[in-house]
Amino acid sequence: MELFGTAGGPVRIAGRELARDELLGRASAVAAEIAGADAVAVHATASLETVAAVLGGIVAGVPVVPVPPDSGPDERAHILGDSGAGLLLAARGAAESLGDGGPPLVPVDDLPGGASASPAEPRPGATAMILYTSGTTGAPKGVLISRDAIAAGLDALAEAWEWTPDDVLVHGLPLFHVHGLILGVLGPLRVGSPLVHTGRPRPELYAAAARDDGGSLFFGVPTVWSRTAADPSAAEALRRARLLVSGSAPLPVPVFERLAALTGHRPVERYGMTETLITVSARAAGDRRPGYVGTPLPGVETRLVAEDGTPVPADGETPGELHVRAPMLFQGYLNRPEATAKAFAEDGWFRTGDIAAVGPDGWHRIVGRASTDLIKSGGYRIGAGEVENALLAHPGVREAAVVGTPHEDLGEQVTAFVVADGVAERQLIDFVAERLSAHKRPRTVHLVESLPRNAMGKVVKTRLGEATAP
Template identity: 80%
Template structure:
């Protein structure tokens, strides 16, 4: 089976998005026109707003065998320029009115202005090991890295999830997640197309929109990040509507146990949790027909191997108590960081296991529980993974800032919020928040800035982030 299944499927509606419904045949016909336009390009960027044109553009890139680089619509100039330059994208795909030429970038291909082509995919079909997507993920230091994901990796990951979640063409998938990450794009769009299930994208993941999709469109499979499910729990009427669903899936960050319990009480569904990264796609999950345990992310998917390692590399037992770094081997792993062979090599152990950087506990029965991050520099806020180093670099670009350290601190809705400790002269905290928001994606801006006289450092001069809250100064 091709990555996206049969282009001529008989579903009258493949995608419902931004108030429009598109059949599978029409979607692939429009995508074929895109494929004809971009064939041979080194890579193409897609302005990843939640519209039909974005899906057409991504599918067109996959049909053409051209790597697709989703561009977050809220990217600041520095982040956008880095992604476009680092990826080698030679064209930008977007609707005619969705991209401001003043923002620069490569030549625009107006997806909505192309005549529909044939629904037949280009020939020959791209090889399975060809890169389908280049997704940019925030590292803990420096600029984001391009994660190359092959067609074979995507197919393996989606097939494993379809088996685990009993996901079939008879489902109607509902979500309102961004289309530039694994959760919303790979699982939430490509997964629906590969399985053949219609997708209803709600634009934003609001509880009332999820409830309406359950009532009006027969939504049976719902995706959300913990923030979404937390908000559903605050809206009893919307939660009641989700009793009609078959499965609720939570991911991108740990689901707090109280939210798990409250969601089960209000909807009648114990949510399925799963674990993965941009580099690995989804490797561990609970099952639709199995147990679902609060605070746990399940067991390895078919074809996935996991192990725990101590700081010295020695094995950690699966005793349900001893933590270790989670390492994985799987067919859905990435092909490497674009243009960064040294970073790619460093991400693997000498014997070929991927180092996730997450700390986990595994029980004798194989159930996994993620207990923390090997580093304090990856912040999970509202389902996003945010690299502290990237935000620190943005703060340090302000002429008044002398030092900056960024951490995640608890937030009742987002899970974690971006909190900055800054040594600066003559500048207010809100000005620094706005300064970062102008340069990076809006969700990466600090929500709190503490202006301090100095940052705590050890004898080697390294900031001790565990002591950042001691004696914090004025906040904004």
């Protein structure tokens, strides 16, 4: 199934622009370079080189592994090694920042542009991308996303949001996850609409795109919308837009209401995961309720299940674990059959691990995570286990527990409780920042005498506030 066509508007990223045919020509050159590879990694900066590299993988029928550009050496080594990527595609100037080791580096901007080509037609269900999870319960897992799943997900969103070639999509999100890359790059390429990527998701840049570029469809995470709501002049400029979409984390109700008052738009919220893409959303032509993520997209089925496996009524109040069945589900975790089997119920429904309540009218409200180990900060999903492992790698650290705590701007911040000897808070923050993506570093570290544990020796994170300083 083709993911994108040859007709459509240009792609502009941080002021640099390519017409559709020129972009596809560069993608064709990439495809010729990587043909036959089992998988290729992409140093996924917010750049035209990243877009050309990703599209090149799609043209060649080679799975693409986006690597966060701010990932530390440990995280990057895990992704590159676990994915089996045979090549690393990057802009010419990236070699110094990437360091030694890893697969051979292919400078995308050194490849000659070729004639544009139609996407390859690989076997049905072929993997298009391998996206890595946030490592909630250990090392990040590779999520296998098929071409068919991406096409089904984007088509469902185009219908729900009335997204057409006449729209101009604007966002400044990172290009290594579902929101910024699949929705924010492959989406406009599939629909045929122009893309204006602002480089960074700043309110003043969004406002300029609305005024100067005819921006009609805007993507942002709650942090972006919180900052926009705090900037009345930027928010006022968004009155020119058609639709504001918020995702990757819950949008606080006060932000929803202030944004609606300043822009004249009630934002569309939606729900999804790396493993499911987007499955639930409010509609462009329908109601938009603060605190709710909408109703299932076309082709999507959802249900709520209690801890004992019994059905939960759709009464709008009773919470249950959200299960999903949809054409946009992932194919499994790379080389992890046990983890894949555990992620699905016996009857084939995917267990999201999120707790939700569903009303009689089908509107979904996400209550929280089934575990306490997924932190949503500034639109990122951060696994506590990965940060804990990074802290424990410090020779002075004996114990570590990481949780999300409320933050006015980010929604949640990464907060660590650490039992350590001879080390200061700032040293530990910097230690993690050197090993993991910058957004995963703790913003606060509490040095404590001990961590609360239950009879089985497991840390009781709900009692971390009781921990005392040494």
